[in-house]
Amino acid sequence: MNITSFAQRITLSLLLLTGASAWAAEPVIPAPPQLAAKSYVLMDAASGNVLIENNADERLPPASLTKLMTAYLATLDINRGQIKETDMVRVSEKAWRMGGSKMFIEVGKEVSVNDLLHGIIIQSGNDASVALAEHIAGSEDAFADMMNATAERLGMRNSHFMNATGWPDPDHYSSAHDMALLARAIVYEDPQHYAIYAQKEFFWNGIKQPNRNLLLWRDKTVDGLKTGHTEEAGYCLVSSAVRDGMRLIAVVFGTASEQARAAETQKLLTYGFRFFETQTFYQKGAELAQAQVWKGSARQVKAGLNQDLTLTLPKGQLKKLAASMTLEPQLVAPIQKGDVIGKVEVKLGDEVVHSADLVALEGVEEGGFFRRLWDSIRLFFYGLFN
Numbered sequence: 001m002n003i004t005s006f007a008q009r010i011t012l013s014l015l016l017l018t019g020a021s022a023w024a025a026e027p028v029i030p031a032p033p034q035l036a037a038k039s040y041v042l043m044d045a046a047s048g049n050v051l052i053e054n055n056a057d058e059r060l061p062p063a064s065l066t067k068l069m070t071a072y073l074a075t076l077d078i079n080r081g082q083i084k085e086t087d088m089v090r091v092s093e094k095a096w097r098m099g100g101s102k103m104f105i106e107v108g109k110e111v112s113v114n115d116l117l118h119g120i121i122i123q124s125g126n127d128a129s130v131a132l133a134e135h136i137a138g139s140e141d142a143f144a145d146m147m148n149a150t151a152e153r154l155g156m157r158n159s160h161f162m163n164a165t166g167w168p169d170p171d172h173y174s175s176a177h178d179m180a181l182l183a184r185a186i187v188y189e190d191p192q193h194y195a196i197y198a199q200k201e202f203f204w205n206g207i208k209q210p211n212r213n214l215l216l217w218r219d220k221t222v223d224g225l226k227t228g229h230t231e232e233a234g235y236c237l238v239s240s241a242v243r244d245g246m247r248l249i250a251v252v253f254g255t256a257s258e259q260a261r262a263a264e265t266q267k268l269l270t271y272g273f274r275f276f277e278t279q280t281f282y283q284k285g286a287e288l289a290q291a292q293v294w295k296g297s298a299r300q301v302k303a304g305l306n307q308d309l310t311l312t313l314p315k316g317q318l319k320k321l322a323a324s325m326t327l328e329p330q331l332v333a334p335i336q337k338g339d340v341i342g343k344v345e346v347k348l349g350d351e352v353v354h355s356a357d358l359v360a361l362e363g364v365e366e367g368g369f370f371r372r373l374w375d376s377i378r379l380f381f382y383g384l385f386n
Contacts, residue, residue: 029275029314035264038234038254041176042268044312045184045240045247046278051312052268053177059158060253062174063228064101064124065236066166069147071120072186074113074132075193076150083136085114094140095130098165103128104205115204117193122202123209124227126165133164140164154181168232176251179238183225183249187240197224214262215239219269227261235261241269248272279318280310281346285361289325291341293364295372296333302361303327303341309356311346322347325358335364 032042032052039055050056077083088110096107103125105111111119111131119128133143140163147161156178162169187194200217201210215222221241228236234254241248250268255261282288284307290300303325311318327342335341342358366372 033267033271035252035267036255036260037252037264039176040250040252040264040268041180042272043177043180043184043249043251044272044276044278044310045187045249046280046308047310047312048184049312050177050180051248051272051276056177056180057158057175058253059173059175061166061168061172061230061233062159062179062253063166063230063233063236065174065179065226065228065238066161066164066172067120067124067129067228068179068182068186068226068238069150069161070129070133070143070164071117071193072182073143073146073150074117074120074136075186075190077136078113078193079190083113085112085117087113087135089113089116089131089135091127091131092134095127095134098126098130100126100165100167102126104207105131106205118196118199118202119204121196121226122199122211123204124212126167129164151178151182154178154185156181166228166230166233168230176253179251180249183238183240183251186225187247187249194224197226212258213237213239214258215241215265218262219266222269227258229258237261237265239265239269241273243273246273246276246278275315276312277315277318278310278312280308281321281323282309282344284308287361288344288358289327289342291327291331291360292329293335294330294332294378295367295376296335296364297367297371298364301331301335301341301364303358304361305344305356306338306359307356309344309346309354311354313353317348320348321353327358333364333366335360337361337363 039058041056042052043050090110091105091107093107101124103119103123105127116128116132119125133140137143143164144161151159158175159178162172212227221243224240225238236253238251250265252264255264282305284305286304287302289303291303293301323346325344339360340357341360344356345352346354
């Protein structure tokens with residue numbers, strides 16, 4: 001099997017630093033589990049590090065995992081004010097006639113956006129998905145265009161959507177890695193709506209249907225996300241769990257049964273929480289240093305990161321890391337907010353395991369004529385002696 005482990009890459013660095021005898025005597029972590037699934041991935045949500053993967057970028061039918069994108073687009077529109085949760089959606093005949101899993105909405109009746117969103121996430125309703133897609137984009141085809149544009153924005157390079165439900169189509173596909181990226185966006189961008197994914201059942205039209213994610217009953221740390229199944233796709237599951245402040249996302253494609261997808265996912269989560277830990281070294285937007293500015297209206301500019309610097313490593317390795325910063329020595333105004341003005345490096349011994357750009361947290365305009373003239377003279381001599 002084509003299994004790649006983030007832990008194995010890190011411990012290879014340790015081998016180079018400490019010598020083969022240390023590696024042989026004291027392995028950092030055991031080999032990752034091998035799952036009975038076509039494709040799978042385990043990702044740390046905070047850092048985005050892939051800890052375990054097998055065929056993670058293989059393009060496969062995602063079945064109802066597709067509805068993660070459908071629900072995500074709906075919540076984006078709610079948060080932008082494009083639609084409201086209280087909006088009433090008239091159910092089309094196309095939505096009503098959808099086969100497969102259903103919310104059991106009725107043609108010609110009106111259903112709120114909020115109820116449709118619950119029907120998609122909890123009941124995996126094909127009918128609810130089409131109804132909401134038509135309400136947002138006018139047609140399911142137009143909605144599929146929105147799905148693909150959003151997939152591109154999220155870096156989902158092995159995904160293409162033809163519909164809002166996951167109904168089989170040869171041009172409708174995704175990958176385990178892409179679904180982990182989508183799940184990460186859902187978790188972090190809208191915690192309020194993400195809470196729906198933890199609900200175990202939904203009552204609609206006189207019918208109470210359970211959430212098909214069995215891990216919600218088996219593991220109290222699991223709080224989402226979505227199941228999928230077709231004959232071609234097999235049984236699929238995207239899940240997420242939090243333990244001791246650490247959140248993992250697990251995705252499995254193509255298992256043999258509903259029980260199997262839950263059991264195989266549990267293996268990933270158990271391994272990840274047992275053998276890995278996550279630490280945020282620096283937070284987005286925090287002032288980490290001040291860089292000298294030449295020819296500017298200010299002598300210094302605040303420097304920081306445009307995203308959190310978070311790493312996930314095998315347990316016991318984080319304490320061995322050291323972070324350092326370097327700043328550009330000749331920053332000349334004008335400087336725009338967000339300009340790269342330095343670099344942060346995180347090292348394990350002499351090995352750089354992560355680097356990130358330091359950016360200007362504010363803008364600095366050009367100084368007056370005499371400031372620019374004086375700094376030009378100073379820079380000339382600075383260049384001579386440095």
